[in-house]
Amino acid sequence: MFTLWKLTVVAIKMFVRNKQAMYFTFFFPIFLMVVLGLINFDSATKFDVGIVLNAPPSAQTKQFIEGIKQVPVFEIHEGIESEERKALQDDKRAAVFIIPADLIPGPSEIKVLANANEPAESAAAVNIISGMLDKTALTLSGGANHFTVNKEEINSHHLKYIDFLLPGLVALSIMQMTIFTVAFLFVTFKEKGILKRMIATPMRPSTFVLSNVIVRLLITLIQTAIFISIAVIFFNVQIIGSYWLIALIAILGSLMFLGLGFAISGMASTVESVPVFANLIAFPMLFLGGTFFAIESFPTWLMNIAKYLPLTFLSHSMREVMTKGASFAQISTDIWWMIGWAIILVILANWTFSFEEKRQ
């Protein structure tokens, strides 16, 4: 225990004294958040939404459209399809909804033209509208009205880009911090013979690995707390879900990427090759993992790949909890997938990474 305690303290000291690690763990993501938050601060407060009716609407449909008009984040434009399509192409609309004249649950469908240039806004608009449709359907089928509360939350919440960005950025930062700090550190240790020197002592390698894992889980929590605080204080972001759940997701995500970090440590034989491996894996996830763009805005084939990436589960569950107040049960699919990924990656790490020299 003394060994583990001392090694953990040492790992914290090394982390804090490593300027590069500190920069990429804290300053860079904060910088990114501030810049992206400021840029989108105003433009994202209202979404331009187009509504197209190809025939005179029924009473039911009319009422529904009135409902849409009440949504405070929407700037509604009504027009004919060709005009609205043109506006969408000119980036004047986030999304255009083509609504059937007679809105009946089941057979009728609402066609959505989403602007791929404004994925966050279009995704949010689709979310809100589908929420309203569900409510309408429930009302029509005589269902109880207690779902209204949930719907009101969605409606009352001004979903700005920063709201969308924050969970993604938290997820991304966890990934970057764990993969890079673990891989750089352990490959340096391996290359310089430090690991070999350490196994010349009676210390168990697992103790050393564990101390580094503990430190990174701690940093994950601190990192997440700092980003959320900044977003809440300076950008007025509202965190709807449970902080405990956010912490749990952060730790699960961190464990998953720690496995990946150690796997890379095993594969990379020199420090120079660490960024090659790490970027090969992390870079695609940076764009496909739902950090900056909603994966729903991807072409189907790409979305089918993107939705199984470890980062996607982390950023998705984080976003569901932060912006929608999802419960554990609602994100359990993401949780299971993350546990699965963590197991796979830890097994991979066990297979590739070893304190001993490769030669034997």
Place this chain on the structure above:
Amino acid sequence: MAIIEVKNLKKKYGPPAGGLTAVDNISFEVNEGEVFGILGPNGAGKTTTLEMIEGLKGITSGQAFLDGHDVSKDTRTVKSLIGVQLQSSSFFEGLNLLELLETFGALYNRKVDAMELLREVQLEEKAKSQHKELSGGQKQRFSIAAALVNDPKVLFLDEPTTGLDPQARRNLWELITEINKKGKTVVLTTHYMDEAEILCDRIAVMDHAHIIALDTTQNLLKLPGLSTSIHFLVDKPLDIEQLKAITGVTSVQSEDHTYRLTTDNSEATLSDLFKLSREAGVKLVDLQLHQPTLEDVFLKLTGHGLRD
């Protein structure tokens, strides 16, 4: 009493490494309290031998015991009894020397007086420095300090002075001698003859994965076939036949007033030579004695030089 026993130790690397046999069936013992040297050229198998005894490398066949513990079975016990300096060891970045020694202490689950250890290796004024700020000699002294954190019974040093300047080497030799005087057994590898001669009580000479000689340093230097040569100048010529008749002399060469005798018994040859010169009334000037070195021993044993 033997603190290390090595029996038929063998290390064979698998096909990826070319099926190389790095250490081939070697046996030796190291006595408690001695400085034991493994001498040989690069690639002879010195480091592999050391690392098998230290429990760092797997043993293909044979056995090694340290203080009665089987190295391959009680690996952790063995590791707690030894101090190890590897050929090239770095330490964590971002920690100063005191913190590094305390960390190493923790690896043995013990608290250490880091300052006292630094004092022992004369690095106390560097206590707050980082390892990368040290000179080559200081780095080696520090890694010896790190090897001493657990007050080991046996200290293993793998080529401790390679790459150091002469002054730093001498410092390190003194340090090693001091540590040995305090009762620690020292096992070191080297490819420097002078180092082995100065430090070691006994030497195992290794070449191509085998031990080709193992004896005390003095005995190795008396190996049959090694000869001492005696050079001198004279004021009047000496009779070559008389010189050849001197006890121990194996050959005589002369040029002008310079003579060179080779002998396998230098004490007897010298006393006879002095007697001869006195009787002949010849004055010997600038007499030099060239005793065999381990370099000669190695050449004699292997037929090739150490640096080939």
